[in-house]
Amino acid sequence: MSNINNKINNAIEKYNSKIAIIEGNDQITYEEMGKRIDKMASFLTNMGVEKGRHIGIYMERSTEMIIAMFGVLKAGASYVPLDPSYPEARIKYMAQDPNCSLIISNITNDKAIFNNDIELLI
Structure with a gap:
């Protein structure tokens, strides 16, 4: 994983004031993304x-x-992408199979999808 972290840090350092992400009318620089x-x-x-x-x-x-x-x-961890457009059963399986103990989400109305033994960080 250190390779990806090194690449991210190098890009942030190299392109510090340049735009990293554009989403609709919003944009953030590499510096802000790094922070x-x-x-x-x-x-x-x-x-x-x-x-x-x-x-x-x-x-x-x-x-x-x-x-x-x-x-x-x-x-230092690995992430498991859980696409909200997937069927509920598929999302549950994808969260349980690799033994996800934490889910990061910004979707508050789907809390019931995940088991109580999985911590949900919203």
Whole structure:
């Protein structure tokens, strides 16, 4: 995972003030993206996320999803993409099969999809 983290850090350093993500009318620079990734990674690390853990990301495609993905990787864990457009049974299976103990989501109306033994971070 350090390779991807090195590549992210190198891109942030190289393109610091350039636009990294455009979503609708919003845009963020590599510098802002880096700060948000670091904040997410720090938060996850403080929650006990470490190398070898699988973290589900249950979000629509968005800036927040990209930040969550890179934040999980920077924390040393791996992420499991859980697409909200998938059938509920498929999402449940994808969260349980790799033993996701934490799901990061920005979708509040689908909490019932996940088992009580999976921590949901909204």
